[in-house]
Amino acid sequence: MTETLPPLEQLTLRMIAMPRDTNPGGDIFGGWLISLMDLAGGTxxxxxxxxxxxxxxxxxxSFLRPVFVGDEVSCYAHIIKTGTTSMQVSVEAWVRRPKDGDTHKVTEGHFTFVAIDDVRKPRKFQKH
Ligand SMILES: CC(C)(COP(=O)(O)OP(=O)(O)OC[C@H]1O[C@@H](n2cnc3c(N)ncnc32)[C@H](O)[C@@H]1OP(=O)(O)O)[C@@H](O)C(=O)NCCC(=O)NCCS
Incomplete structure (x- = not known):
């Protein structure tokens, strides 16, 4: 079933897709989206x-649908698994198209972050 509503309580980051974020074909770069998801998951x-x-x-x-200049891009992130020093974070990006206000999930992925200390060694953290 296609999801039509994003998980609002997990909103972590929101941006507008700008012309500088496009590839030569005029669509938004996948790498730009991944960097937003990285920021959201990292937060x-x-x-x-x-x-x-x-x-x-x-x-x-997964890249599910294209993103266009002017789309409002929202990243939703939540922890799905924790280890001793690592955390797996589910991150989804959704767009709201300015023309019609339609919302679509455009990407999803699982980002693994490792907590590190001052000398970049994996650091144990308290489980919440
Ligand atoms: C991530 C990093 C700190 C792991 O260091 P390490 O000495 O290899 O750590 P360990 O093997 O002891 O693993 C530490 C934890 O990370 C997890 N881990 C390490 N590599 C992983 C991978 N590729 N995928 C998933 N989990 C990974 C381990 O499972 C372990 O989890 P746990 O403590 O919850 O059980 C190290 O590889 C690193 O600094 N990488 C570069 C990170 C970076 O620069 N990222 C930005 C890229 S642009």
């Missing part, structure tokens, strides 16, 4: 672990 991981994190892996990344 959740920083809050969860109370400190610095690095991105270790991206799994199950």
């Amino acid at each position: 959740v991981a920083i809050h969860h672990s109370n400190g610095r994190v690095v991105l270790a892996a991206i799994d199950r990344m």
